[in-house]
Amino acid sequence: QQQVKQSPQSLIVQKGGISIINCAYENTAFDYFPWYQQFPGKGPALLIAIRPDVSEKKEGRFTISFNKSAKQFSLHIMDSQPGDSATYFCAASGQRTNAGKSTFGDGTTLTVKP
Amino acid sequence: SAVISQKPSRDICQRGTSLTIQCQVDSQVTMMFWYRQQPGQSLTLIATANQGSEATYESGFVIDKFPISRPNLTFSTLTVSNMSPEDSSIYLCSVGGAGNQPQHFGDGTRLSIL
Numbered sequence: 427q428q429q430v431k432q433s434p435q436s437l438i439v440q441k442g443g444i445s446i447i448n449c450a451y452e453n454t455a456f457d458y459f460p461w462y463q464q465f466p467g468k469g470p471a472l473l474i475a476i477r478p479d480v481s482e483k484k485e486g487r488f489t490i491s492f493n494k495s496a497k498q499f500s501l502h503i504m505d506s507q508p509g510d511s512a513t514y515f516c517a518a519s520g521q522r523t524n525a526g527k528s529t530f531g532d533g534t535t536l537t538v539k540p
Numbered sequence: 541s542a543v544i545s546q547k548p549s550r551d552i553c554q555r556g557t558s559l560t561i562q563c564q565v566d567s568q569v570t571m572m573f574w575y576r577q578q579p580g581q582s583l584t585l586i587a588t589a590n591q592g593s594e595a596t597y598e599s600g601f602v603i604d605k606f607p608i609s610r611p612n613l614t615f616s617t618l619t620v621s622n623m624s625p626e627d628s629s630i631y632l633c634s635v636g637g638a639g640n641q642p643q644h645f646g647d648g649t650r651l652s653i654l
Contacts, residue, residue: 458640469544469632469645470583477640515582521640527573528637532582 429453430518432531439538445503447534449516452497456518460528461490461501464513473514474501506538542567542635546646553653558621561649563633568613574606575632577648583632589616623653 432449439445451459460475476483476490476499483490489502503510516531543566553559563572574586586606587597595608609617620627630648637643 460642462643467647469634469647470643471645472541472642475642517643519637519640527585527588528643530583533580535580 429456429529430516430531432516432534434534435532436535437537439506439536441506441508441538441540443506443538445501445506445510445536445538447501447514447516447536448498449500449518449531450496450498451518451529453518453520453529454497455520455522456529457521458519459490459492459499460517460519461488462515462517462530464515464533470515503536506536508538508540511536511538541642542569542644544633544635544644544646546633546649548649549647550650551652553623553651555624555653557623558619559623559651560617560619561631561633563616563618563646565614565635569635570613571635571638572610572616573634573637573643574608574616574618575634575645577630577632579629586618586631620651623651625653627651628653 429452461473462470463473464470474485474488476492478494487504492499514534517528519528545564547562572589575583585598586601587595589595589608589610591610591613607619632648633646634643
């Protein structure tokens, strides 16, 4: 049973546009929601994360929006740049679920065209 | 954040052989995780390696196929045994994630089986 569903699978955005990636989770025990960015030939690296006590977190051009009642969270990349082209994974974990291990979405391949 | 080094970074192996992947962390950690990432797919947890105890394997992964060693708090190895083309994948070492903290990943080992 997949506990974190991510969409879209791939996304093409023009430079300067807004990239939006969505995730939905099922387990209400999750209480930590990170996003990871992975470039080809590299491992995933933390981009930004949110806890369910806030509805939004912004770091530079990257924003997480969190809807606890809908069990959904999304990543918004403002003013998308070609250097943002990468694969993005959402994840969820909880201190009292699955021994704290993260559950990952299937990933979204973002291409930003110049 | 932890710095994780994996060796080898890539390898091409013959069917039926085995390969041992090494993971070195620059700080002492209790748990180390081994993931598999098949082309264009998400991260699948293979096992959790605790120092001083047997590794804990996820459903679908067995010790005979993926033996793991954890001799100290900064090092672990994953062996992919009796390899077949289906084992062609990226294998990632990771630490962190407990207490709602982000996970840190190595850059992975890209394994191709002929």
